[in-house]
Structures are given as structure tokens and as C-alpha cells.
Amino acid sequence: MMFQELVKTYAYKKGMPNERFTFVPHPITGQAASVCRKYLEGNDPITGKPVLQEIIGAITKPLTLEEKKTGFLARPVERLLKPDTPDNLQRLFVENGWTDGLPIVLPTEERVAEMLKGTSHKLDELVGTMQPSSPHEPWSYTVEKVAINAVMAGAKPEYFPVILALASTGVPSLFTSTTSFARMVVVNGPISGQIKMNTGIGALGPFNQANATIGRAWTLMSKNLDGGGKIGQTYMGSQGNNLNYNNVCFAEREERLPPGWKAFHVQKGFKPGESVVSVFTGWSLIRADTSLAKQVHVQMPFWLSGFTPYQGASLFLDPLIADQLRAEGFDTKEKLIQWLYDTTKTTAGDYWSNYFHIANFVLPNAKKGDEPFASWLKLPKDAPVPRFAAPDRISIFVVGGETNLFWQAGDFRYIASASVDKWK
């Protein structure tokens, strides 16, 4: 995979649709200089022509009239498909890559109109823009286009404000990292009860229509509203991520927060009575098998110390575990977060040497002078540095049905929140 589509779309985004470029085999990270030299002395894997010949040609030959053209790519799209049988239309959606591989609810005009009853906003109102990664060209989308994807996911109209809020974040579910990111959706506030989201037994499992379809709608939007999810073109995740089917969509069980613990959206500055959707990025979840003979908070840093410093940590605590932690002295979420921040530190040597994402995405910014990373770069190798760059990289949710003293964690980092009430 040579990132040809990404380069093309980036050139379009910059108004230079005929920019000259050439390719070498991928990946180059970790390759010896001798291998890179062979790549340069070899052929472009796409055109088959010698790489150096293409490079020298690109900087010496005069631009053609076609290459001098500037402007942006137009994407005219018909509002309606031609009528066909349900089976044929299902096949058409699958073959065009408009689904997640599972059957969808066909978005007929009637069903989309019904979905639109879930919001007071007009169907042609712009909701936001989305792109498979920041270098890609962003696409914009309307309330109606979001409604189409909500129908396809199997959502009810009463879920639609949550899905619109999700779309308004502009964050794609299918981010085209080669490392196959997962995303996570957390719903807070009265809306979760109003639409009967499951916050109890099996909250993170396939047992509830709202949890299932809100999360699924995000993946479908990410395919259909920003051109993402095209294997080898706008999706380059080497292995993919199973969590992308539903994006770990759940609601916090706010009525079972221990006394003094704030709901997640309140921690982010919203009022308890506001309904909010929050989005996160990461890769994976782990189940932490714990000893009943030790205090819970003492065991937690052990599990989190295996996490990459690049993202963050999200803890999913059954109410029984949350009660236990409060009994151990953590009368606020913030105290527990500070404890985890302080007790999961690593060394500067480990931080700068052992993580692909730190080397690729943090080190260049540290060299540029971004703090605190620029200061960490000057530290001796054995100096302690935080595993999670700031306490707000750690998120805590209370969720579950109290059938066990259970908690699990994920390497998820908070990205953004959006008001659901705004989209009612």
C-alpha cells in the first residue's frame, strides 16, 4: 500500500490536483539506510519507473498546462438511488463499501423522514466536516446525510440527537492510522435514561439497541460522510480493529456514582442536567484480574504501567469497585486520577526509546519546543516522567450491573464532547 490516495487527496485539498509525486515501498520506519538506498535506486512500485528518474524529472521538466491547473475536486452525488429490490439494494450498499459488512436498514425516503422527526433542525443544515485523517480533504455533511446513516445503523428517531451531536464533533470513527485506532463513545446526562441506554449488566455488550446503533452509526458516518474506510485508500490500518464495529458505545451509570464522584460530563464543565456525548481514541481494552486480598487502588498502577504513553487510560469501574475505591479513601474521581498519574510514571529513557508513536508524533514536537516534552527531552535517561502526559489523559467511568467486583481499562484518550441538547 503506497498511500497514493492520501497524497492525491492532500494535493486536491491544497488546490494542486496535479502535484508531482513519486513513491518508494512502505514502510520505511526502522529500515536500515542500505534498504532505503535500495528503495531509491529501485523503481516506483506504482508506475514501475526508476524513483530517481522520476524525482529528477519532477524538479527539472517544465510543468504542462494540465499540471498548472489549480482547484478542488468536485464530487457530485445523486440524492436518490435508482429503485430496485431490497436484496439488490442491500448488495449494492455492500459492494460500494457503504456498510460495515453487516446488513443495514435501507434508508428509504420514508425512513429518513421519520428519523428527521427526532430533531428540530432542518434537513439541509450543515452539521460539520470530517476527514479520515488531518491531511485528508475534509467533507461536509448535512442533518439529512447524518439521518441516512442513522437509519442504516438501525437507530430510532429518539437516538438521533445523540448521533447528530456525535457527527458535530467532526471526529471520524475510522481514522486511517496504520496502527488501527479504535474509538469510544460515552453518553452522559438525562438522555441516556430517556432513550433507555443500558448502563447496568452487560452495558458494554451487544444487548441494547441504543448502545448498539449509536456506536454503529458513527462507523457508517465515518465511511459515508468523509470518504473514509476504503481499504488501501482511505483506511490503512494494518490489522483493523474489532472495536470499530460499535466504538465501545455506552452511557455512564450516573445514579450509582459514589457520593462525591462527578459524572464524566460534569468533570468536563457541563451541568449534571445537560446531555452530552464524548469521544475518545485508543486501541484496546484489558481485563484486570485482581486480588481480593489487596486494596484495589494499589493494584491499578500495575495494570496501567503497560499502556503506551502516547494515548491515555480509561477505567471502567463496576459500581461495586467504585464503592470500594471510595472506601479506600478516594472520595472524588480526581483524587483517584491523581494517584494513578503519580504512580504510573516511567523513565525518560523508556519514554523516548520504546514507543513508535512517541518517536513519530511527540519527539518532533519536543524538538520544536512544545512543553512539557521539550523539557523531558533534556532529562537524564533514569529521570522519572509521567506515563500519561497530564492527569486529564486519565478518564474514569462508573458502569456495570454489580454482579462482580469487576473493572477493566482501555488505552483511550479523551478527544472532545458535544451537547446533545443542542441537536434535539
Place this chain on the structure above:
Amino acid sequence: MQKLLAERYPKANWIVKNKIGTYFEDDPKLWAEIKEKGGAMIMAIGH
């Protein structure tokens, strides 16, 4: 790449410059410098 180009095209002066930040980030100062001092630019991106 610089070594290889210098070997093959020794009459040209090949200079390597690191762009600021990650590959997601713009670097207008560098572009201006290249425009002022350079004859052409080859941008190498990858991971």
C-alpha cells in the same frame, strides 16, 4: 537520499532540512526559505 543524489548529480548542491513538528504540521518559514534560496524542493514523507 542526499548522499545518493550528491553522488549521481555532483554539480548540484543538495541540502537536507528537517521540517518542524510532525508530518501533520505546516512549516511556512521553511517553505519561504526554500523559495528564496533554493532552486527546487524534494519533500520526503513516510513512516
